[in-house]
Amino acid sequence: MKVYIGFDSRQSFIEKFDKVVNAPYEVCEYSIKKHNPHIEVEPIILSELVDRGCYYRDVDPLASTEFTYSRFLVPFLNDYKGIAVFCDSDFLWNCNIEELLEFYDERYAVSCVQHDYTPNTITKMDGLKQTIYPRKNWSSLMVFNCEHEDTQKLSVEVVNTESPKYLHRMSWTNEVGSIPLTYNYLEGDYDYIDNPKAIHFTNGGPWHETWKGDYENEWIKVYNEITS
Secondary structure, three states: OEEEEEEOHHHEOOOOOOOOOEHHHHHHHHHHHHHOOOOEEEEEEHHHHHHHOOOOOOOOOOOOOOOOOHHHHHHHHOOOOOEEEEEOOOEEEOOOHHHHHHHOOOOOOEEEOOOOOOOOOOEOOOOOEOOOOOOOOHHHEEEEEOOOOOHHHOOHHHHHHOOHHHHHOOOOOOOEEEOOHHHHEEEOOEOOOOOOOEEEOOOOOOOOOOOOOOOHHHHHHHHHHHHO
16 A cells, blocks of 8 residues: 655745645654554655646646645556555544555445535635535545556546546546545544544644644644654
């Protein structure tokens, strides 16, 4: 199993958390490796994909991150072989990410936490208007069966030309497996609980100047472990 994390260059050298290059990404990666030092982790860096010629979508002014669409290149990047996990960079992992394999079933093209909720905020973390749509945040954590016939539909051409709805609503497959909520626990949208398996700061996090919310101390603790 290999893990791919979205990398957004716009979050580099954030004031207050500038002891690392990209605080959200590096905290996410560190929290994964803290619980499993041997797991292979790779960032999805947009500029590198553009240089390779495998990403050429027009810029979407409504996209929240640089990896809004490039996440669907993960099966391609994994050579359409084995199991690959994608997660947003605003995750904080409190467990061994390989626990996700407990819910893996080769019948499914992709597995995810199947959220069914209405966001509590009217704006997204970047200040853009919050949008409500079916299967929102399903694609923020995906376990791909890269050898499934439906997953192999995610060619470079498809990822670069298909609509946001087609990609994010997983219209490319009817075979979607379910992962327990605790592995993609939406801070600010779900009530506080102790120690979810993975906290998702989907409405912004401690690295945003005006953000206020739960699990701040947990995130800062991990940041301090990196920089101490």
